[in-house]
Amino acid sequence: MKKLIKGNDAIAMAAIEAGCRFYYGYPITPQNDIPEYLAREFPKIGGTFLQAESEIGAINMVLGSAASGKRAMISSSGPGISLMQEGISYMSGSEIPAVIVNIQRSGPGLGGISPSQGDYFQATRGGGHGDYRTPVFAPASVQEMYDLTFLAFDVADQYRTPVVILADAMLGQMKEPLDTRHPPQRELPPKTWALTGCAGRKPQLLKSLYLGHRELEKHCWHLWEKYQKIIANEVRFEEVLIQDADLVVVAFGSAARISKTAVKDARKDGLKVGLFRPISLWPYPEKRLEEIAKSAKAFLVVELNTGQMLEDVRMSVGKDKPVHFYGRPPGADSLPMPVEILDQIREVYP
Amino acid sequence: MSQDKPSKELRLINPRPRTLIDRPTHFCPGCHHGIIHRLVAEAIDYFGVREKAIGVASVGCSVFLYDYMDTDVLEAPHGRASAAATGMRRAQPDKIIYTYQGDGDLAAIGTSEIIHTANRGETITVVFVNNTNYGMTGGQMAPTTLLGQKTTTTPYGRDFRRDGYPIRMAELLATLEGVAFSARGAVNKPANVRRTRELIRRAFEVQIKGIGLGFVEVLSACPTDWGLTPLNAIKRVEEELIPYYPLGIFKDKKEADHL
Numbered sequence: 001m002k003k004l005i006k007g008n009d010a011i012a013m014a015a016i017e018a019g020c021r022f023y024y025g026y027p028i029t030p031q032n033d034i035p036e037y038l039a040r041e042f043p044k045i046g047g048t049f050l051q052a053e054s055e056i057g058a059i060n061m062v063l064g065s066a067a068s069g070k071r072a073m074i075s076s077s078g079p080g081i082s083l084m085q086e087g088i089s090y091m092s093g094s095e096i097p098a099v100i101v102n103i104q105r106s107g108p109g110l111g112g113i114s115p116s117q118g119d120y121f122q123a124t125r126g127g128g129h130g131d132y133r134t135p136v137f138a139p140a141s142v143q144e145m146y147d148l149t150f151l152a153f154d155v156a157d158q159y160r161t162p163v164v165i166l167a168d169a170m171l172g173q174m175k176e177p178l179d180t181r182h183p184p185q186r187e188l189p190p191k192t193w194a195l196t197g198c199a200g201r202k203p204q205l206l207k208s209l210y211l212g213h214r215e216l217e218k219h220c221w222h223l224w225e226k227y228q229k230i231i232a233n234e235v236r237f238e239e240v241l242i243q244d245a246d247l248v249v250v251a252f253g254s255a256a257r258i259s260k261t262a263v264k265d266a267r268k269d270g271l272k273v274g275l276f277r278p279i280s281l282w283p284y285p286e287k288r289l290e291e292i293a294k295s296a297k298a299f300l301v302v303e304l305n306t307g308q309m310l311e312d313v314r315m316s317v318g319k320d321k322p323v324h325f326y327g328r329p330p331g332a333d334s335l336p337m338p339v340e341i342l343d344q345i346r347e348v349y350p
Numbered sequence: 351m352s353q354d355k356p357s358k359e360l361r362l363i364n365p366r367p368r369t370l371i372d373r374p375t376h377f378c379p380g381c382h383h384g385i386i387h388r389l390v391a392e393a394i395d396y397f398g399v400r401e402k403a404i405g406v407a408s409v410g411c412s413v414f415l416y417d418y419m420d421t422d423v424l425e426a427p428h429g430r431a432s433a434a435a436t437g438m439r440r441a442q443p444d445k446i447i448y449t450y451q452g453d454g455d456l457a458a459i460g461t462s463e464i465i466h467t468a469n470r471g472e473t474i475t476v477v478f479v480n481n482t483n484y485g486m487t488g489g490q491m492a493p494t495t496l497l498g499q500k501t502t503t504t505p506y507g508r509d510f511r512r513d514g515y516p517i518r519m520a521e522l523l524a525t526l527e528g529v530a531f532s533a534r535g536a537v538n539k540p541a542n543v544r545r546t547r548e549l550i551r552r553a554f555e556v557q558i559k560g561i562g563l564g565f566v567e568v569l570s571a572c573p574t575d576w577g578l579t580p581l582n583a584i585k586r587v588e589e590e591l592i593p594y595y596p597l598g599i600f601k602d603k604k605e606a607d608h609l
Contacts, residue, residue, distance in 0.1 A: 064426075208425065
């Protein structure tokens, strides 16, 4: 049976069902449904909901609970996610897993509260200081908001890393029918690294400071090796009508939803157009895109920004095939209609 | 007049606390971190909680807590130790959580975190080392730097018209409902070391009894960055720091009356 539910609520629900019992946050539009859901539900099941004094405080509370070996989550939107970058960098360096949800609003600065994909660089390039990456999953439906939350917790625990769910105001605020069957859960390594007091074992330490001779270099290569495993195992994408496509639209999240309608309309007009939708934004599905570039004649990248994922598409596709771009930076009434993307498809169709 | 004969057998009357790791110190000569570490270790031993104690180290010289304390330790970002300790406290209600933070860490960049952690009455122990400057980064002005004190960023002395006033954290935090115990000690002479030992013990006791947050500020010498010999640094603690930062207990709740 399916439930009609809001995207933000689907994430909160999935977090509880995935065994998360610690949530720390700070109010910001358009993600408040998540803390409000958990503030209501956690007390009933012995979970901890705490509204922190700032996103900086909140992410460090997540760090503390996660360092204790517990599943912990935080959610926010652009400005709040910016404040968390210090904590995310420390968690990456100390290898402390947690799930960070960004229901994107528009920036830069205070920007606005409309859907945006302006935080692509921030999410996929590490975001904070130092040499690290975080896995990033981009849902495009309420169902995926739910399913990818389970996945995010598993990937976080498997690789001991913070994981980002990158959605936006549209996905967070809209309602869709949700199938609440749980996706298969992974067998995960025990959290022997957790700080739980040293009874029966030697004292343990979680840190990111390495001052000894070549210690930090070794640590950074250790993280790199872990990232290579993530690149090898965690790439995810969706393909729609790619097989015979001459033009491939590349889009993620909300932009992909709108593009899908445009692609289907273009097919009705006899245009051979397909959609490639990266679900993991890091690791990026570059190999698959490289393969597609062998048969496709041209690409059209659609984003709700002025061109960020565009760089990854260009790097994957190479210089032999044209990569066109249709960007709609966010703001009131800036979300494109399918017909506007269809116009672009017609314009660049090879 | 009779006097006991001195025993021929040497007897160790004040052994190294179990919780203090036996290793050579790397701190500068005359630095007080070592003494304060010992007092924290003694408190943990006194309550017999080493195996359930988790330290949260901060950024600055204080981070090296993890090299000296034989407990689990988490390294928190600069100023965020009390927020990370909050996350630990909520996740592990049965553990003993203590932070160890310097004055730049707690009284500048971490002011928001410590005030709200204290205000929530998190049952943790906070040891706050005040040496009136940023030691690790080379002696810059801290919020605790005394008026007129020369640092690398106040080369002509701290001027209240430009830099404001030295902040008294123990008194400030004592005003918050969630704080069970707030005090200031020093370790510049044996009498003060003994007194501070009791303050730190009490700061753990209010956590163990669930009364609220236990806070101890400890005045500490930083001879290297003060440009003083260890002996003159100790003198400065007595003659300049203590008059501005009075030693004492500013709050000591006997029970969790805010509940």
